[in-house]
Amino acid sequence: MDNSAQSPALINPFMPGAGLQPVELAGRNYELTLMRTLLGQISLGYQGVGMVFFGLRGVGKTVLLRRFAAMAEEAGMIVMQMEADGNAETESSVLREQVQRARKAVSSGETLAEAGRHIASVEVGLPLKLAVGFTADDTTESDPYSNLEKLAEALKGSNRGLFLFIDEFQQMNPDMMGRLITLQHTLGQEGLPFYIIAAGLPNLPGVLSESRSYAERLFRYRQLDNLSGEESRNVFQQTARQAGRSFTDEALDALQEYADGYPYAIQAFGSSAWDASSSTPMDRDAVANGLPEARELLDEGLYHSRWQRATPAGRRYMEALAAVGGDAASSAGVAAYLGKTSSQLSKTRAQLIEQGLIYMPLRGEVAFTVPGMGDYINRNHPPSSEPYDREHQ
Ligand SMILES: Nc1ncnc2c1ncn2[C@@H]1O[C@H](COP(=O)(O)OP(=O)(O)O)[C@@H](O)[C@H]1O
Ligand SMILES: [Mg+2]
Structure with missing residues (x-):
């Protein structure tokens, strides 16, 4: 079947969002x-x-x-x-x-x-x-x-x-x-x-x-881990194909690099590239033009709501974690950054763990439960005084 002859007004098949069943469930x-x-x-x-x-x-x-x-x-x-x-x-x-x-x-x-x-x-x-x-x-x-x-x-x-x-x-x-x-x-x-x-x-x-x-x-x-490069490429290509379009190899290279195997990001980058172009195959430009939308999908869908869930003390802790190590750091390092001892912060840390915002991958180490959270905080410097659970900015 020659897909390029089909109507470009096709429905976006990518599913960025918690619990949304992907068209192509790869690597499982x-x-x-x-x-x-x-x-x-x-x-x-x-x-x-x-x-x-x-x-x-x-x-x-x-x-x-x-x-x-x-x-x-x-x-x-x-x-x-x-x-x-x-x-x-x-x-x-x-x-x-x-x-x-x-x-x-x-x-x-x-x-x-x-x-x-x-x-x-x-x-x-x-x-x-x-x-x-x-x-x-x-x-x-x-x-x-x-x-x-x-x-x-x-x-x-x-x-x-x-x-x-x-x-x-x-x-x-x-x-x-x-x-x-x-x-x-x-x-x-x-x-x-x-x-x-x-x-x-x-x-x-x-x-x-x-x-x-x-x-x-x-x-x-x-x-459950991230998908391999090959599996990621398959998700992009198969998802698009099932909905009547496809990606060029260069577009797949770029998508694979941006999403880095992370399933939520795969859906977000695929979705935004789809929206940014009406032709098939979708090329590298489609991916590039879709980047702002992908960022927004991830920031709004994944990161911002997590930030809002934390208390002001929790946010300071997350900010320190991001500044010290990106997505993971030693809890002593976070404490030092905040000018406190580890035990002074144990309550805040325990609360963040209970809220599912951070976890301890190893003894003495803390990490975000969402990949890329540290980068989000470092990029946006969201204010720690922002009210809790506010739906939209
Ligand atoms: N194996 C997979 N292949 C492709 N996309 C996936 C896969 N698993 C999940 N996704 C996509 O990733 C996103 C997050 O899935 P979800 O099940 O909510 O993750 P979790 O419950 O681990 O937070 C959704 O947009 C979903 O469609
Ligand atoms: Mg879930």
């Missing part, structure tokens, strides 16, 4: 295989293990988790999804609601029929078995943890699993986190098919181990 074959394997194991009646994915902001955790949830649903599994926000009340109401939904799915014949299409070995008489353990007046008020256990029991032997997908798991209030890890542990020991699949920032494995020391052995952990 290994992770997708892990999920497929788990689903296959459960479908055959084997036991699998839950999984934890961690990485920096914008690297593609949320889109992957959502893709996994869709795969699980497609495979006839019972799927619950939640995003932790650290608020015990909202988290437990979301969990209750999800458990309630799962209960309905488990006891509904319709879902079972649907599952039958995917799983060849669904036994006759399963609906009866699945209904065990529930009475009609079980309400959302009842304990979600014991309901989860009942659901997992009901699913035992059905070759279907009960999945809880948790995004931003590192933020979850400690009590719920601990209970869910314990549940994964005890149900797993009983051979019941309950699986937590979670995503979060790089500090997530540490937070989980702190919550329950055996969390280390409970999950399969996997770090």
Whole structure:
């Protein structure tokens, strides 16, 4: 097909934005295989293990988790999804609601029929078995943890699993986190098919181990990284091609260099190059002309809102971090820059970590959770007195 003959008024296929499913999901074959394997194991009646994915902001955790949830649903599994926000009340109401939904799915014949299409070995008489353990007046008020256990029991032997997908798991209030890890542990020991699949920032494995020391052995952990040069080029080219346009090799060289493998940036630079040109193939000029828009997409979508979330003391800390090391520095260096001792700053640092704005990649080292945050601060010098959470400047 000759794309150059098509109308240039095509819809921009790039998706810069948190959780926006990319047209081309690149570089995640290994992770997708892990999920497929788990689903296959459960479908055959084997036991699998839950999984934890961690990485920096914008690297593609949320889109992957959502893709996994869709795969699980497609495979006839019972799927619950939640995003932790650290608020015990909202988290437990979301969990209750999800458990309630799962209960309905488990006891509904319709879902079972649907599952039958995917799983060849669904036994006759399963609906009866699945209904065990529930009475009609079980309400959302009842304990979600014991309901989860009942659901997992009901699913035992059905070759279907009960999945809880948790995004931003590192933020979850400690009590719920601990209970869910314990549940994964005890149900797993009983051979019941309950699986937590979670995503979060790089500090997530540490937070989980702190919550329950055996969390280390409970999950399969996997770090999500930036994409390789080759994978990045593929995202640019395949995304454009699927929407009827393409990039020249020179344009791809430039795009690859600017985005540096960072998925959020790939979508932003691709999107702005697309907007800056109406011809195909899009050339190096399109990329260059799109730069201001790409910057704005990243600054507004990624950096500015993070800056606004910090307290004035937090902002001074972030400014110091950026000045000392760009995206990462020793916490002693940051303290020295601010004329304080490390321990004087420990509260501010702890709060920034809790807010998910920085993390500690190594002992004594601090880093931004979004790549390029340091550069943003150094470029813009946003005032530390700026009000919190203001939507727009
Ligand atoms: N594997 C990938 N290939 C191409 N683009 C991706 C990929 N993963 C994520 N993206 C894009 O990156 C951006 C951030 O994804 P998101 O899942 O919100 O990241 P995170 O949850 O890690 O902060 C989105 O615009 C998304 O479309
Ligand atoms: Mg996310």
